[in-house]
Amino acid sequence: MFVMGCHRSGTNLLYDMLLSAGGFAVYRGYLPIHKTLIPRFGSPDKLSNRKKILETWLRSKGFRRSGLAAERLSTKVLQECRTGGDFIRIVMDEIAREQNVLRWAVYDPDTALNLPAIKAEIPQALFVQIVRDGRDIALSLRKMGGFRPFPWFRRSGGLLGTALYWEWMVRKARSHGRRIPADYCEVSYENLVTEPRATLRGLGEFLDHDLDYDTIYATALGRLQQTNSSFVGDAEAAHRNPVNRWRERLSRNEVAMLEAVIGGSLKEYGYDLTTSEEERRTNLWTRWPRYVYPKFLDTKLWLKVNTPLGKLTNLAALELGNAVRPGY
Numbered sequence: 457m458f459v460m461g462c463h464r465s466g467t468n469l470l471y472d473m474l475l476s477a478g479g480f481a482v483y484r485g486y487l488p489i490h491k492t493l494i495p496r497f498g499s500p501d502k503l504s505n506r507k508k509i510l511e512t513w514l515r516s517k518g519f520r521r522s523g524l525a526a527e528r529l530s531t532k533v534l535q536e537c538r539t540g541g542d543f544i545r546i547v548m549d550e551i552a553r554e555q556n557v558l559r560w561a562v563y564d565p566d567t568a569l570n571l572p573a574i575k576a577e578i579p580q581a582l583f584v585q586i587v588r589d590g591r592d593i594a595l596s597l598r599k600m601g602g603f604r605p606f607p608w609f610r611r612s613g614g615l616l617g618t619a620l621y622w623e624w625m626v627r628k629a630r631s632h633g634r635r636i637p638a639d640y641c642e643v644s645y646e647n648l649v650t651e652p653r654a655t656l657r658g659l660g661e662f663l664d665h666d667l668d669y670d671t672i673y674a675t676a677l678g679r680l681q682q683t684n685s686s687f688v689g690d691a692e693a694a695h696r697n698p699v700n701r702w703r704e705r706l707s708r709n710e711v712a713m714l715e716a717v718i719g720g721s722l723k724e725y726g727y728d729l730t731t732s733e734e735e736r737r738t739n740l741w742t743r744w745p746r747y748v749y750p751k752f753l754d755t756k757l758w759l760k761v762n763t764p765l766g767k768l769t770n771l772a773a774l775e776l777g778n779a780v781r782p783g784y
Contacts, residue, residue, distance in 0.1 A: 457559070457663060458574065460567035461586040462625040464596040466645040470586050471563040472678035473648075473656065477667045481552040481560040484678060485518035488773065489540040490570035495766030501538045509543070510534065517775035524550050540570075541577020559665070568629035569757060575636055582663060583636070585629045588645035589727050590622040590718045591702035591711065597621075615706075619714050620749045623721045644726070646699050703730075712736050717746055 459471045475482050493512060498505035510533050513519055514526055522529075524547070532546050548560040567574065568585065575581055597618040633640030641662045647655045653669045660667035673680065702711065708731070715722065715729045716736035722729060729736075759765045 457561045457582040457584065458567045458571075459561060459563035459584050459586065460571075460629055461565055461588070461645075462568075462593055462622045463565045464593050465565070465588040466586045466648065467563045467565055468679045469645075470584070470643065470648065471561065472680050473667070473672050474561050474665075476672040476675040476677045476680060477656075477660075477665065478671060478675070479557055479559055479665060481548060481555050481557050482677065483522060483548070483551050483560070483562070485521035486516070486564070486773065487518055487544055487547060487562055488564065488566075489513075489543045490573055491564070491566050492769050492771065492774065493543075494540050495760050496769040496771065500540065500543060503534075506534060506537055511779070512771065512774070512776070515774075515776040515779055517777070520777065522547065522551055523554060539573075539577040541574055541581075544574070545578055565625070568625055568632070571629065571632040572635075575632075575639070581639065583629075583633060583640045584643060584659065584662075585626070585633065585640070586643045586645050586648070587626055587725055589700070589702070590619050590626075590722055591706065591714050591727075592698075592700065593622040594619040594714055595702045595705055615710060615714060616717060616745060617749060619718045620746060621753070623718045624750050624753050626721065626725070649697070649699055708735075712738065 457474075459467050459474070461467045461470075474480055489509070493509045494500070497508040497512070500506040500509055510530060514530070519526075519529075529547070529550060532550070533543065537543050537546055544562065548562060552558065552560045567583070571583060575583075594615045598614045630642070633642070641659065643655060643659055656667040656669055656672070702714075706714070712731040712735040715731050719729050719736065760769065
């Protein structure tokens with residue numbers, strides 16, 4: 457199964473809850489086959505591409521965290537892998553075999569962008585999107601630098617681009633999910649935090665897996681033992697309820713701007729607006745970026761996947777180390 461959601465939505469939290477429930481392979485690595493390796497090196501259905509993908513991933517932090525033997529993994533990848541889905545399945549099946557469990561889960565916010573390909577290549581895959589209030593996402597990501605690809609976003613201090621990115625990501629996942637309703641589920645971050653027992657019970661029914669709250673918090677793997685707050689260093693904020701932080705940290709004008717931009721999506725996902733229509737109307741300048749930025753993101757994604765520009769994909773996130781002999 458695949459956990460996804462916009463960055464800072466709680467994907468780490470939900471993933472660690474699943475692993476803490478037991479029955480899933482425990483893996484805290486990174487498998488960006490569709491996001492990074494295929495755009496950079498080409499489809500693995502060609503042997504030369506497959507070798508480049510394998511050689512690169514064997515140098516990655518994701519491989520080092522897997523605990524797998526390079527020679528055995530290399531043999532299986534070179535013999536069996538023809539798609540990105542094959543690569544994920546081979547790696548995760550091997551990790552599950554080593555740990556003697558029957559199921560595995562991976563998380564990556566950007567799974568939302570590659571859902572159709574993954575589902576076509578791994579037909580039995582299940583997908584869970586965690587959705588968090590876009591105002592809290594904008595606040596959290598601004599703390600980490602935000603998104604400012606255009607000059608006119610400077611006026612919002614990064615909030616506008618970040619909010620539009622949240623809307624784009626969530627809508628992508630929901631659009632893809634509608635095509636596979638039996639295999640797609642959404643979880644509210646706010647419900648997961650404030651009503652964990654009921655939320656986990658409902659998710660467990662979808663996954664056909666026991667997600668017992670007491671077991672999860674007794675095991676407490678990963679982020680359940682430590683804060684993943686973007687407000688690290690602000691001890692008081694880190695221990696306060698992470699829901700609705702935007703109410704305390706954003707000005708009235710900033711909230712009005714965000715609600716003018718993503719208000720329709722906020723209401724669609726069950727979040728109330730707090731500013732008046734008149735206040736939101738003063739932010740008419742946001743209409744132009746609201747139209748342009750999603751188109752920009754769509755174009756950027758298409759160029760990466762469908763043109764030679766994908767070969768420029770940055771490998772830094774893989775945290776590459778020394779070469780490992782792949783065994784062929």
